[in-house]
Amino acid sequence: MTATGTISYRSVRTWITLAVFLVVVIGVGGLIGTSSIPGTWYEGLAKPPFNPPNWVFGPAWGTLYVMIAVAGWRIWMLAPSSTAMKLWFAQMIFNFTWSPIWFIGQLLWPAFAVIIVILALIVGFILAARKTDMIATWLFLPYLGWVAFASLLNLSIAILN
Numbered sequence: 001m002t003a004t005g006t007i008s009y010r011s012v013r014t015w016i017t018l019a020v021f022l023v024v025v026i027g028v029g030g031l032i033g034t035s036s037i038p039g040t041w042y043e044g045l046a047k048p049p050f051n052p053p054n055w056v057f058g059p060a061w062g063t064l065y066v067m068i069a070v071a072g073w074r075i076w077m078l079a080p081s082s083t084a085m086k087l088w089f090a091q092m093i094f095n096f097t098w099s100p101i102w103f104i105g106q107l108l109w110p111a112f113a114v115i116i117v118i119l120a121l122i123v124g125f126i127l128a129a130r131k132t133d134m135i136a137t138w139l140f141l142p143y144l145g146w147v148a149f150a151s152l153l154n155l156s157i158a159i160l161n
Contacts, residue, residue, distance in 0.1 A: 022069045122140060
């Protein structure tokens with residue numbers, strides 16, 4: 001970071017930090033995703049007509065995890081002790097717990113409670129990050145949209161089952 005509050009893209013530390021954010025977010029997300037693959041239990045659930053095909057989730061989350069990592073990295077580089085950064089870490093913890101609760105625990109309503117917390121933390125991050133970095137804020141908007149949709153999907157499946 002420079003004295004003006006912008007990220008120095010010439011620093012090796014900047015790029016190493018970005019790589020760490022990408023590896024951790026995509027790596028942990030991928031590990032959780034591959035260890036909690038939808039199985040026969042999920043296939044047997046009643047689903048609403050707007051339920052996307054299973055193949056959509058991998059590319060969607062892969063793209064979102066890159067955007068989430070870059071947003072977190074940007075805030076880390078500008079304001080590592082900020083409320084926005086604390087909210088970023090909190091939403092990651094809850095994000096990483098949802099799949100095991102849903103797919104491994106097969107707990108529809110607790111998963112819904114978790115996704116609502118994620119949604120609130122995303123909104124909190126967006127509101128806090130806009131004071132520090134608008135790019136990080138914009139990077140979280142697709143994530144907000146996807147988690148809002150996933151919340152509706154989670155709720156619908158819980159009600160139907």
